[in-house]
Amino acid sequence: MTNLxxxxxxxxxxxxxxxxxxxxDIVDEAIRRILDEYSQAFPDVxxxxxxxxxxxxxxxxxxxxxxxxxxxxxxxxxxDILDPLIDEREDFYVxxxxxxPYVYFTGFPVPLAGQLVSLRFACRHTMTELDDxxxxxxxxxxxxxxxxxxxxxxxxxxxxxxxxQWGGRASDPNQLMLWGQAQYQKFREFxxxxxxxxxxxVFPRSYWPLDGEDGHVW
Numbered sequence: 063m064t065n066l067x068x069x070x071x072x073x074x075x076x077x078x079x080x081x082x083x084x085x086x087d088i089v090d091e092a093i094r095r096i097l098d099e100y101s102q103a104f105p106d107v108x109x110x111x112x113x114x115x116x117x118x119x120x121x122x123x124x125x126x127x128x129x130x131x132x133x134x135x136x137x138x139x140x141x142d143i144l145d146p147l148i149d150e151r152e153d154f155y156v157x158x159x160x161x162x163p164y165v166y167f168t169g170f171p172v173p174l175a176g177q178l179v180s181l182r183f184a185c186r187h188t189m190t191e192l193d194d195x196x197x198x199x200x201x202x203x204x205x206x207x208x209x210x211x212x213x214x215x216x217x218x219x220x221x222x223x224x225x226x227q228w229g230g231r232a233s234d235p236n237q238l239m240l241w242g243q244a245q246y247q248k249f250r251e252f253x254x255x256x257x258x259x260x261x262x263x264v265f266p267r268s269y270w271p272l273d274g275e276d277g278h279v280w
Contacts, residue, residue, distance in 0.1 A: 064198060066191035069093055069209065076213035076245075084216055090192065092215035096208050096249065097187050097200075103253040104260070105130050105184035106199040111139060117175045123156075123163040128186035132156055132165065137173060139180035146180070204256070211249030217242025 070089050077084060110125045123129060135151050153169030167173060188195035200208060221239035 064190065066090070066093070066189055069189060069192075069212070072209045073212045073216060076209055077217060084220060088219055089212070089216050092212045092219060093189065093192060093208075095215050096211040097189065097192075099211070099249075099253060100200070100204070100208055101128075101130065101186040103257040104201075104204070106187050107133070107182065107184055110181045110183070111178060114173055114175055114177050114179060117173060119167045119172055121165050121167070121173055121179070123165055123181065123183075126163050126181065126183055126185065128188065129156075129163045130184045130186060132181060132183045134180075134182040135165065136180040137167075138177040140178070204252075207249055207252045210245050211252075214242045214245030214247075214249060218246065 070086065070093075073089050073092070074080060074084060106128075108126075110123075112124050114121055115124075123132075132154075135154060136146055136149050137151050138149055140146055140149070151167065151169075154165050154167045156163060156165050158164070173179075187199045189198045189200065190196065217238050219242075221235045221242060
């Protein structure tokens with residue numbers, strides 16, 4: 063699944079159909095849905111090191127596109143000391159403001175401009191060409207199940223929205239819905255398996271407030 067074009071082809075082959083029945087918009091939306099669910103069970107894990115732009119408790123997490131959860135945060139990060147983990151912080155929570163991820167430190171010391179922060183974080187998977195993504199992060203041995211899930215999602219979506227008779231028979235949309243639900247269920251079972259196989263939780267317990275404008279902390 064090197065890019066969106068190839069993924070579309072594989073989804074259509076699984077559906078045994080063409081774009082005449084499943085337009086790109088339907089297939090692409092199904093792929094987005096499956097990527098989101100896959101990311102919740104088996105997210106892409108990345109690291110980022112960057113300097114803080116200003117002092118204060120609330121800090122924008124730059125270079126963390128698609129962030130789902132922060133797994134580890136070191137501040138200040140000093141690569142040249144014997145044990146950088148000595149400065150690991152746990153006194154923070156993550157929130158989103160205008161779709162941008164921020165971290166808020168509740169304890170001391172208060173972060174200072176210029177300090178380096180090191181993050182290990184879970185984020186959403188991407189696919190080349192989908193929503194302008196530059197690379198595909200899905201694990202190769204998981205691709206076939208994502209294709210199956212996307213085919214199931216596309217089938218149920220079209221069956222639910224179709225008005226005309228599928229193939230000239232009124233029962234065909236129902237058959238398509240049942241087939242799609244069966245494939246999607248296989249994908250859901252796959253997610254349960256890969257989530258259980260992980261050695262530790264990729265989503266540590268944390269407080270996730272609503273958008274900053276709401277002013278709530280849960």
